[in-house]
Amino acid sequence: MSVKPLTIGELTAGIPVIQGGMGVGVSLSGLAGAVAAKGGIGIISTAQIGFREPDYHQNPHEANLRAVKKEIRRAKELAHGGIVGVNIMVATRHYEEYVRAAIEAGADVIISGAGLPVTLPEIASGVPVPGNGQPVKLAPIVSSLKSANVIFRYWMKKYKYLPDMVVIEGPLAGGHLGFTEEQLRDIPGMHFEEEADRILEAAEAFGKEQGKEIPVVMAGGVYTGEEAGKWISRGLSGVQMATRFVTTEECDAHPAYKQAYIDAKEEDIVLVKSPVGMPGRAIRNTFLQKAGKGAIPHGKCHGCIKTCNPADTPYCITEALIRAVEGDVENGLLFCGSNACRSERMETVGTILDEVADALK
Numbered sequence: 243m244s245v246k247p248l249t250i251g252e253l254t255a256g257i258p259v260i261q262g263g264m265g266v267g268v269s270l271s272g273l274a275g276a277v278a279a280k281g282g283i284g285i286i287s288t289a290q291i292g293f294r295e296p297d298y299h300q301n302p303h304e305a306n307l308r309a310v311k312k313e314i315r316r317a318k319e320l321a322h323g324g325i326v327g328v329n330i331m332v333a334t335r336h337y338e339e340y341v342r343a344a345i346e347a348g349a350d351v352i353i354s355g356a357g358l359p360v361t362l363p364e365i366a367s368g369v370p371v372p373g374n375g376q377p378v379k380l381a382p383i384v385s386s387l388k389s390a391n392v393i394f395r396y397w398m399k400k401y402k403y404l405p406d407m408v409v410i411e412g413p414l415a416g417g418h419l420g421f422t423e424e425q426l427r428d429i430p431g432m433h434f435e436e437e438a439d440r441i442l443e444a445a446e447a448f449g450k451e452q453g454k455e456i457p458v459v460m461a462g463g464v465y466t467g468e469e470a471g472k473w474i475s476r477g478l479s480g481v482q483m484a485t486r487f488v489t490t491e492e493c494d495a496h497p498a499y500k501q502a503y504i505d506a507k508e509e510d511i512v513l514v515k516s517p518v519g520m521p522g523r524a525i526r527n528t529f530l531q532k533a534g535k536g537a538i539p540h541g542k543c544h545g546c547i548k549t550c551n552p553a554d555t556p557y558c559i560t561e562a563l564i565r566a567v568e569g570d571v572e573n574g575l576l577f578c579g580s581n582a583c584r585s586e587r588m589e590t591v592g593t594i595l596d597e598v599a600d601a602l603k
């Protein structure tokens with residue numbers, strides 16, 4: 243038996259695995275290019291992506307837009323024809339400009355969450371695609387049937403457009419979570435599988451009306467091929483995995499970041515309140531202890547998130563994430579999924595994708 247590929251319009255990934263976007267700097271061209279080259283879909287996070295540019299502190303906005311293009315082009319080179327996309331958070335300041343820059347650089351897919359990407363089709367329409375490329379594929383991230391329906395209805399009414407793919411992000415995911423703290427206190431009680439079934443049904447119903455196939459993929463808590471298979475046997479078209487890819491040779495984070503995952507035990511993985519205004523999941527360290535005691539002073543604002551007010555933020559999330567990805571794992575914010583404690587050793591992208599593909603045969 244062979245693995246059923248993930249098809250998004252005319253794009254086909256031989257292995258139905260999307261590597262989830264991880265900011266800041268955890269999934270750049272190195273990881274995304276490797277995943278795409280091996281038959282999955284590689285996703286670059288655009289969150290403060292220019293942090294390694296020499297002029298980042300003077301002019302973060304320009305540095306970020308330049309780096310979006312650089313990273314996409316480099317990932318596409320590494321991918322040898324594989325599928326490369328970006329993750330752009332709706333909460334990003336100048337969101338529209340990141341969407342345009344990604345399309346101009348040739349991103350195949352835009353996955354967008356941390357807020358509902360209600361105007362994404364309008365922003366993307368009319369942006370020239372390089373070469374003879376196909377129009378970019380648009381994929382909202384949703385965490386409930388309610389938000390999925392808002393997107394389906396609004397996009398249809400305003401733009402006569404349905405998503406090219408839907409990413410369902412559940413409560414076990416890493417980074418920011420689309421749930422309340424109260425909901426996250428009883429994850430088994432959420433019965434999220436049933437919510438995923440309902441989102442899938444809605445995508446099928448809207449798709450059928452318009453004669454469009456909308457692949458739906460599951461993100462959050464998928465670590466092995468067997469776990470991917472469980473979602474696929476429920477009718478989903480694939481999975482998005484992020485945490486598993488952190489402990490790979492190809493991941494763009496500092497080796498100390500990867501080691502922090504390998505060292506983390508279940509009790510080290512905690513929920514945090516992020517300045518973005520959503521809960522997040524991270525590895526307990528000195529930084530979180532300090533943040534629990536009061537505001538942490540920060541430097542000049544980089545203008546990253548629409549909802550952050552630098553005057554009263556408990557800490558600067560950009561500074562904290564950059565410190566972590568550059569290897570200062572005690573003083574940085576180490577975002578992770580609930581499965582980070584399952585990381586035991588360094589792997590390669592190829593071995594993970596082979597394992598998943600084998601399990602799906």
Ligand SMILES: Cc1cc2nc3c(=O)[nH]c(=O)nc-3n(C[C@H](O)[C@H](O)[C@H](O)COP(=O)(O)O)c2cc1C
Pocket residue numbers: 261262263264265266268287289329331354355356383411414415416417418461462463464465482483484485486576577578579580581
């Ligand atoms: C370190 C880290 C950073 C993340 N950053 C982002 C981000 O910038 N934007 C986003 O939409 N999702 C982000 N995520 C969520 C992932 O893209 C993905 O959907 C989720 O983590 C999948 O669950 P898993 O980690 O259990 O596989 C992040 C996840 C991790 C682990």
